[in-house]
Amino acid sequence: MTIAFMWAEAHNHLIGDHGRLPWHLPADLQHFKRTTLNQIVVMGRKTYAGMGRPLPSRTNIVLSHQTDYSVAPGVLLLHDVPAVLAYAAAHPQQETIIIGGAQIFALFKNQVERLYVTKIDTSFTGDTFMPALDWAAFEQISLIPGKVDAKNRYPHAFITYQRRSK
Ligand SMILES: NC(=O)c1ccc[n+]([C@@H]2O[C@H](COP(=O)([O-])OP(=O)(O)OC[C@H]3O[C@@H](n4cnc5c(N)ncnc54)[C@H](OP(=O)(O)O)[C@@H]3O)[C@@H](O)[C@H]2O)c1
Numbered sequence: 001m002t003i004a005f006m007w008a009e010a011h012n013h014l015i016g017d018h019g020r021l022p023w024h025l026p027a028d029l030q031h032f033k034r035t036t037l038n039q040i041v042v043m044g045r046k047t048y049a050g051m052g053r054p055l056p057s058r059t060n061i062v063l064s065h066q067t068d069y070s071v072a073p074g075v076l077l078l079h080d081v082p083a084v085l086a087y088a089a090a091h092p093q094q095e096t097i098i099i100g101g102a103q104i105f106a107l108f109k110n111q112v113e114r115l116y117v118t119k120i121d122t123s124f125t126g127d128t129f130m131p132a133l134d135w136a137a138f139e140q141i142s143l144i145p146g147k148v149d150a151k152n153r154y155p156h157a158f159i160t161y162q163r164r165s166k
Contacts, residue, residue, distance in 0.1 A: 001092045001096060002114060003085075003088060003112050003114075004112065004113065004116060005097070005099075005116065006035060006036065006097050006117075007099070007117055008025070008118035008120060009117060010121075010154075011120075011121070011122065011124075014128070014130075016100075016126055017124070017128065019046060022124035023154060025120065025152055025154060025156060027147065028120075028156065028158075031118065031158050032099075036058055037058060038057060039058055039094050040059040040061060040095070040096040041055055041061065041098075041099050042061040042063065042096060043060070043063070044100065045062055045063065047099065048060075048062045054075050059076065059091075060076065061076045061078055063079070063104055065079060084096070097116075101128055102128050102131055105130060109134070112163070114161065114163070115159075115161040116159075117158075117159050117161070118146075118156055118157070118158050118159075119156060120156045121155040122154040139161060140161050141160050141161065142160045143157055143160075145157050
């Protein structure tokens with residue numbers, strides 16, 4: 001099984017503002033879709049509530065302490081890290097991709113093997129930041145520069161890191 005993180009961050013590791021993404025960058029949404037399609041996506045209750053609907057053609061797992069939290073049909077509501085790891089271990093053909101937010105990334109930072117990060121070279125205001133990771137434990141395996149155009153106005157790059165073998 002592989003546990004991965006996928007997120008987009010701007011300057012100062014900013015990832016969110018008032019329950020939303022601080023930017024509009026459709027090229028990143030396309031990259032996110034390509035990477036996560038048919039995989040398992042794991043998100044916090046706040047990120048799920050901000051999206052308003054499950055992501056199609058993916059197994060959606062929502063983490064919440066609330067046992068009576070209502071999710072859309074087909075969405076799996078889980079309540080702790082071991083339950084997510086057990087689900088991931090039982091579905092080794094799929095990548096289990098943690099898609100945030102900050103609270104949920106922090107929970108899995110010791111288990112994560114691969115990082116898909118979109119770095120946006122712009123400053124925005126916001127209230128949610130990517131938690132610190134043990135970056136020395138990871139090596140960069142690819143970097144694809146994004147194209148700036150009328151619809152994607154912020155310079156950005158899609159970068160993948162893999163945990164170094166011990
Ligand atoms: N830029 C990006 O790539 C990206 C990605 C994702 C999200 N975001 C942004 O990040 C923000 C949301 O992040 P956030 O950190 O505030 O919230 P979050 O991580 O999405 O969700 C937090 C919720 O997860 C549940 N939770 C936390 N720890 C848990 C545990 N140990 N066991 C079970 N459930 C647990 C709790 O739900 P209950 O309160 O229901 O118990 C908690 O309130 C939004 O602005 C969003 O747009 C950005």
